[in-house]
Amino acid sequence: RRADRSDGAALPGYRSTFLLPRAALSWVPRHAVAVYVAHSRGVELGGTAPATAANAGRILDPKRTRQFEAGLRATWPRRISAAMTLFTLSRPLEFVDAANAFVQRGAATHSGAEASGTYSGAGLRLTAALTLLRARQHGTGEAAFDGRRPVNVPALSGRVSAASEILPGAWGDVGWRHVSGKSARRDGAASVPGWHVFDMGTRLELGGLGLRVRVENILDRRYWKDAGEAFGDGYL
DSSP, rough: OSSBHHHHHHHHHHOOOOOOOEEEEEEEETEEEEEEEEEEEEEEEEEEETSSSTTTTOOOOOEEEEEEEEEEEEEETTTTEEEEEEEEEEEEEEOOTSSSOOOEEEEEEEEEEEEEEEETTTTTEEEEEEEEEEEEESSSTTTTTTTTTTTTSSSEEEEEEEEEETTTEEEEEEEEEEEEEESSSSSSEEEEEEEEOOOOOOOOEEETEEEEEEESSSTOOOOOOEEEEEEEEEEO
């Protein structure tokens, strides 16, 4: 059941049944190596029309999503593990159209690849991850939006970190994170540049107790972390 308006002015009830299948298949051609494919359907809550829209306060119907994924995972005894994933995800779009109505039309498709790896040696741990993402809006019926990248979605993101055991039970780590530039408006009229930051931390373990201290962005860099739209307004 749902309220037709966020202020509760009308309360039409409805019942919907969704079939949300999930299926996965894996193959282990040799010890410590696995290949898999997976497909799933999902559902998300519908959005609420912003106060500036002609249908302000209206809550839209649930959104059905679908995802396909294929990957490879491998490990080498006690030291190295690696993973590679290819994926595509599609979800309905919600936006204020040219008639100033908040609608659910078209879709955003995210396709990409992700790679990660970990090395663990004597008193040393290295990790790295990289994601390449191609995201596009389509089927909106509005030329200003179709074919453009959705808001706040980077084309590239990655991280690298290293942790070392300084003293018995005491670890120190340093890391680097990067996110490429992102669109700040659905029509592509504004965007924010990419950024990278360095982080540092320490972990102390004493018997069954643990203490962690972490400082993010240790070089105090200024950057736009997020860009998007909410309730009809854009934000940085």
